[in-house]
Amino acid sequence: xAKTFSSQIEYFLRDIRCKVMFNxxxxxxxxxxxxxxxxxxxxTAKRRGxxxxxWTTLEYDQSHVLELEDEHFTFMHGDGCNMSxxxxxxxxxxxxxxxxxxxxxxKMVEECARVLKPGGYGIFVIPQTAVIHAExxxxxxxxxxxxxxxxxxxxxxxxxxxxxxxxxxxxxSHMFFLIHYSFVRRLKSPTGSPRNAMFYLLYPLMLIYxxxxxxxxxxxxxxxxxxxxxxNLIVVRKPVADLS
Numbered sequence: 019x020a021k022t023f024s025s026q027i028e029y030f031l032r033d034i035r036c037k038v039m040f041n042x043x044x045x046x047x048x049x050x051x052x053x054x055x056x057x058x059x060x061x062t063a064k065r066r067g068x069x070x071x072x073w074t075t076l077e078y079d080q081s082h083v084l085e086l087e088d089e090h091f092t093f094m095h096g097d098g099c100n101m102s103x104x105x106x107x108x109x110x111x112x113x114x115x116x117x118x119x120x121x122x123x124x125k126m127v128e129e130c131a132r133v134l135k136p137g138g139y140g141i142f143v144i145p146q147t148a149v150i151h152a153e154x155x156x157x158x159x160x161x162x163x164x165x166x167x168x169x170x171x172x173x174x175x176x177x178x179x180x181x182x183x184x185x186x187x188x189x190x191s192h193m194f195f196l197i198h199y200s201f202v203r204r205l206k207s208p209t210g211s212p213r214n215a216m217f218y219l220l221y222p223l224m225l226i227y228x229x230x231x232x233x234x235x236x237x238x239x240x241x242x243x244x245x246x247x248x249x250n251l252i253v254v255r256k257p258v259a260d261l262s
Contacts, residue, residue, distance in 0.1 A: 038180055039114070039143055039251055043068045046139040046253055049109030050074075054098040054130060055116035057082045060091060063112075070110070076101065099125040103133045111140040115249065118145050119155045124168055131172040136258040140174065145249050147188045149195045150208045162250055174254040182249040184242025190235035191248055193228040200224070 043063065051070040053059055057077050061084070063070075074092045075084065084093045096102060098113075099122050111130045117123040130140055144165055150156050162179070169176055183191070199208055200221065206212055 036143070036182065038182060039141075040066050040068075042141055042178065042180075042251060042253055043112070046141055047110050047112065049138075050107070051110045051112060052076060052103070052108040052130075052133065053112040053114075054126065055119070056112060056114060058084045059112070059114060060084065060086075060093075074108075099129055101129050101133055105132055106135045107133045109135055109138045111138070113140065114143045115145060115148075117142070117160065118148060118158050119152060121157055123158060123160075124171070127168050127174075128172045131174050131256060134174075134256045136256050138256050139177070140252075140254040140256075142252040142254070143182070143249050144252060147192075147246055147248050149192055149199075151195075153208045160250075165250055165252055169252065169254055173256070175257055176252060177255050178251070178253040180251040180253075181244035181247035182251055183247045184239060184244040185246040186235045186239040186242050188246055188248045190232045190239065193232050193235070197225060197228050 044067065047063075047068050047070060049071050051073045053063075053073065053075045055077060056075050057079070060073050060075055063073070070090070072090050072092070074094065076094055076096050076098055077083075078095065078097060080095055086093070098116070099120060111134050113126070113130060117126060120126050134140055142165075144160050146159055146161060148156075148159055162181075165179075166176065200217075204213065204221075
């Protein structure tokens with residue numbers, strides 16, 4: 019299934035803004051890797067030189083398929099909240115901007131912890147201030163406090179906790195998507211609510227305001243306030259049992 023123009027923009031922006039994510043994947047990704055909900059992310063990971071011995075992509079959406087002739091890659095459909103894999107099966111878990119699209123995200127984190135080997139690492143990118151996207155399957159944004167509590171409850175140790183962006187870059191992102199969504203959906207919002215009459219009157223001013231302020235916000239983002247990032251990048255480790 020081909021990506022829509024909207025999703026192409028979202029993935030393009032994700033990749034150009036996520037240098038730190040690829041750096042951490044290069045640092046921690048090894049061995050038998052499970053990518054939960056990654057669809058075609060493997061192609062990007064391979065192009066970026068991410069290390070693995072075997073890469074498995076588990077995708078819930080039956081319409082999302084990635085067919086590659088690669089003996090070190092497996093694509094399969096399944097539920098990331100109820101995986102069929104045995105315990106302690108993977109060296110690395112990758113979960114990139116997936117939890118917001120899952121109705122039971124805590125269950126998904128717990129499943130990731132279950133199938134991760136002791137000593138293995140998980141790399142999560144979790145949105146905190148993301149705009150509505152991939153509707154109607156966008157259920158949540160998460161604060162860092164939710165992340166810390168959920169990882170601890172799943173028995174995972176946070177190794178690194180990196181805010182991706184902040185107040186100003188998030189504001190710029192929201193204004194960019196204001197332009198995008200209002201242009202492709204001039205009659206209705208992503209939630210289906212109709213635009214009121216004032217929207218059409220003020221729309222030209224909205225566009226001018228956004229176009230002027232996006233570069234200003236990006237300049238201010240050089241000294242961003244990281245308590246309001248667009249995403250948090252979280253590296254976790256599953257502890258090795260102490261047998262002494």
